[in-house]
Amino acid sequence: MVSGEVSEGERAARAALTRVLEPGDERGGRWLREFGAEGVLALLTSQDCREGALPGVTETRLRGLRARASGVIPARDLDAVRAIGGRFIVPGDAEWPSQLDDLGDARPLGLWLRGRPDLRIWALSSVAVVGARACTPYGSHMAAALGTGLAERGWVVVSGGAYGVDGAAHRGALGAGGATVAVLACGVDVVYPRGHAELIGRIAEQGLVVGELPPGDHPTPSRFILRNRVIAALTRGTVVVEAEYRSGSLVTARSAQQLGRFTMGVPGPVTSGLSAGVHELLRGEGVLVTDAAEVIELVGDMGELAPARRGPVLPRDLLDLRSRRVLEAMPARGAMAVPEVARGAGTTADETLGRLYELHSLGFVERLHEGWRLTPRTIRGSNARRGVT
Template sequence: MSADDGPAGELLGRVFLTRVIEPGDDIGGRWVREFGVREVVRRLRGGGVALPGVSEVRWTGLVARARQAEPERDLEMAEGAGVRFVRPGDAEWPGQLDDLGDARPLGLWVRGRPSLRVWALRSVAVVGARACTGYGAHVAATLAAGLAERGWVVVSGGAYGVDGAAHRGALAARGATVAVLACGVDRPYPRGHAALIDRIAGQGLVVGELPPGDHPTPSRFILRNRVIAALTRGTVVVEAAHRSGSLSTARAAQRLGRFTMGMPGPVTSALSAGVHELLRGEAALVTDAAEVVELVGDMGELTPVRRGPVLPRDLLEPAVRAVLAALPGDRPATAADIALGAPTTRDEAIARLYELQALGYVERHGDGWKLTRQAVMSVRTGRGPR
């Protein structure tokens, strides 16, 4: 079967190009947009005059890759590993990836049964440091579990640290999670997460741009992050140093007009310095899943109003609270002095003082009134008198 045989040829052509053109290569994306998949494949296989925008040296390298590409074999390998290839125009293709323009993936290799398009519609990225602290791992797992419990899909990169904690948090809540890899989806990386990635594939989705068996490189990790940002409604960064790769996901989200959020950490922690820098810019500070959903969710998905505890003093009538506040904490005061401090009349102050006496807040000392010991303690502890 050749790359010119109708829809099947388009499929083989894109599979071929994933083996030849690196992820995020906007020059290759422009070729596909301007000349079409079949023509780009034909030119690369022919090895003649270079397509525009690349040097002869780079063109020679691409042609050498093209000679090694075997799209039929890649599809056979993928099928054997339970992996499918999703391309632009397919029913499962997430339309939001088109926001990447010429840097849009040529296609995605997908492992797992759910629909990527449907899951991506209600998803949030949770990313952060690989060498995270215990605090970072706890926060990421708790956040992911909270999002999963609210019906949101947690997307991350399958790496050590925050990524792994986020995936585990979602899985523990029996929720949905997607791992976007910088290698072939049939070749879990890092090796130490092979069991976790297999579990994600069984319960969720594992996604990548690279064909079966391909390996990760430092640049592929960075380029993978744009897919995480584009797939989701927003990105939350949990712990990131100033040079953390996870910050590239946040920057990509900002460029794409997605929500960018950060979970604050100790100001003394270098692993939170990058997050704090984001928060000084356009990122929103969030502390839990409810606050994330308020930003990325639909109208009406609001964070519950949060207040401090209601103290017994808060239940007093305003006039009674004013009289109570006018009493000095260390000595008795006359009703006249208290009335001046309230401010109110002497008779009104006396009436309120007797009310406070019945509630255990004040006691008489001759012609004066004084806070009870319990009332003084309530000011310090927030508890009312017993």
């Protein structure tokens, strides 16, 4: 799964730096661009490293980075991830998803993986489904339905492995026998949240568990926020199911927008605070979606269109225009003579009579001595269309 183009020294240095630099550290990313991973690590572990050796870092921060770097043993972390059937991939590997490079200097140093599939291949047809942890039953249902629908159509469902919408989306994909990726804000050997131990285990067996942090590292609030940029960059688009105004899911959506990815939202009740953030997203550049077909129409290839949406086809919808005019000219109650119907329909008496006989054969009207009237079935149908009981 790993290309031989990246030197072992580069891989080991990047693995070491995942314990030194926080995810998304753009200043650290610039150092890597200028000095290379081995060069940055060498500077941080050198006895002669002083303020100014690395641009833009204060003496205080430099001491902190050097303290972190001094105790790092990358071989131990690489052995630990191999022991659980995982691996560490870096830019330059065949498995590295090149769309992560869109993050610029905030690009991950590397990714720790658990699972057999090739992340680069899976990411090519992937969609993020994210939302509130404390979601409503509606949010859980919609997330699971999206996960199932996307998986059944051959798309990979990416989310954060959290409670609520994330877990429902993962379970929907797994239940359909499909592909799903959990991007964690901790080490891939750490189960968080603890209540998702079984779910994370299933994802590792059937899909992929991904993280920027080395084995054993635990999540922090800032790491959750920074993890979201990886979800946004990795996928073709992001769907937000439920989110309040202040929500990490909206951070993912905004990151997706900044990266030129598709951003979608599932509407909810306007009285629900958990849908307020989604509705705000939809008032901007977000696209309203209600099922997997509509998501794929947006992120998929040309011609992958969602089915046309319309209400039920009623018998009168199948009539031609002139017959509908004659039918609409009939009174709701009582009978009417042919000349009066013709006047209302704007046509001749002879044509009206012919149309009335056609409508009679279809069960819309009936003949009386004094003229023509609507059948009880037609009246009931008209009332139902108007919502009259």
